Amino acid sequence: MKYKKQILTLHKILGLTTGIVVFIVAITGCFWAFKEEIEALLNDDTAIEVRAQEHLTPTEAKDIAKTVFPQQTVHGTLFKQPNDPIEVIFYDAEPEFYQSVFLNPYSGEILEVKDHMTGFFAFILKGHMRLWLPKELGEQVVGVSILLFIIIIISGFLLWLPKRRKNLKQRVSFKWKATTRWKRKNFDLHTILGFYVCALALILAFTGSIMSYNWMRYGFYKAIGGDKTIAFIIPENTSTTLEKNQDVSPIDQLIPLLRKENPNAESFELHYPHSETESIYIETSNTEGVYYDSDFRFFDQNTLEEIETPSVYGTYSNAKVSDKILRMNYDIHIGAIGGIAGKIIAFLSSLLIASLPVTGTLLWYGRTYKKSKKSAL
Template sequence: MGFKKTVFQVHKILGLVTGAIVFVVALTGCCWAFHDEIESLYDDYKYVTPQDKAFITPTEAKTIALSIFPNNTVHGTIFKQPNEAVEVIFYDGEPEFYQSVFLNPYSGEVIQADDHLSGFFAFILKGHMRLWFPKNIGENIVGVSILIFLLIIISGFILWWPKKRKNLKQRVTFDWKKTTRWKRKNFDLHTVVGFYIAIFAFVIAFTGSVISYNWLKYVVYMSTGGDKVPAFIIPENVSNSSSDTYAVKPIDFLIEKLRKESPESVSYELHYPESDTTSIYIEVANSKGLYYNSDYRFFDQNTLEEIETPAIYGKYKDAKVPDKILRMNYDIHVGAIGGIVGKIIAFLVSLTIASLPVTGGLLWYGRNYKK
């Protein structure tokens, strides 16, 4: 069997095995592309009238939110702009619980609670990440299938490459006539379209695999010359005292301190210490809709002394090129790295990827059931 015939068999078998999964993942990814923009059309409750008074403290926000969900775990609290509500996020793994309580930042009044596990986009995200299966099962199926899809893209490009240069035009254009049969049109839809989106599809699939697999994240980071830890590490406190000795907890001064240091920042997501020995972690968002250039900062919960982390997730100004590449991974995956244009590209590429299993399946069907 010749090389291309072997590649064809591999391409066909892998495509048939993973086609339905790739179709669902790509289609749901396409639907997810503009979820921020769509949700912003009906999120008026997240905005308040600015007042000339101080925000409620992190401790007060946590206490008020726990009165709504007393049996669940507070993941963190997001303090935004003067005209935006404070968002207290709850998350538990087993059983899965993911909700936000929005508070008036000046009075502490409860505005609304949102369930992130229900609604259209929650349904879409579950399909994209785990095919609506239980988390452990679905995520493994999706992860393996997308790795296989990378091989499908590579094998598809090998099959696309013409033996003779004169045939190149035929592989990059739709030369359809009135007499062109549907099988030929379907073949062109699969090969020509596949060629034009191959690089974009590979990038989206590869960045998705990096999100799924820590070992791949490590390989990418080390291969680009990284010298830190490619993980998220919350350092321990450096002091031995206890915040319980203070009349007002030091954590309640932290948001105001950061506002003065970086008033241009979009939001400040504070994560409460998990124990008496762990530091306070705050994610300072410097751009709306982007994550890669956020500052991840850590403070001793007793003295508010800033602590450096050995991981890549620290201050963005201290990030080296390998750190930035890995930190950009999610924003590249969803197209946010390119603003609205990037999201449009991600939308169109995802939609086109969803068509490839369909046209590929029709190619297989046409070869095996000629009548």
């Protein structure tokens, strides 16, 4: 049929154009799916003995860590369990700087300095997000390629649809014989595996595009009934002056108060105000391995009065269904939303997706070579 020839042409052109990008993004995605599990196996962390004394305050932790990187910006301080180190995180966008200083929570001893911009998974992430190219260029190439990959998936499914129902079986199962040629096997690998993975590939590509493009994230959120701001907003203080006669500054009182309020939390990440009018931002991780149900809370830096944000990123219990779906996007993308089973599915899906540009290129080469050979004769 004429329309199928047009779809095939589109599928072939887009596939050949974006093939190398899709292959790199998919292969690196395989590794990233199990990042936390692999790092947990490789890290030889020694538990810190719990003492009957108070932890370092956020101010003390920041001051100690700043002796290591006095010129860099403290992004926040992560407080985990009582026997875990305190992690002071430094981040600057230009020039890009991302390192952490780990402290003994009781003595303030510097235990480790970690550069998040180096190492295996930093290499994998740079490949996944920007193909190891300069950030501005690489992210655009990946973003556009994944949008085109969505079209490739849809066009591939239309090409897969058999003309007759009786031909359906050969499109969903491998029936190879000893005499089956490699070209037929390659065609089956491309079409049959492509069919089985197309739905998951569409989910991975769509969730990846939502993270890449604000317009797509905004459009999707509004389409599912969202009515809040999708940008991350840190509200201003409601007070103007610090209350008098306080032995401990408000920011240093906050973590103990939150621990008492939520003793089962995985961690509390405190972000220091960038000005006298900005509130304190706390991200509470409630479940290990996922991010969607974290609580984003904001406190007046003078009075510790909690302040609501107009953003979708607030407390999870107050989030609407549309807010929760948007916040689940990253966990869906890496499979963490389904636990270890979800990560296995994401890993296998990414592996199969990586095979499609390979088998597709071989399919194109085989047909082109065959035509060239006939023309020569």
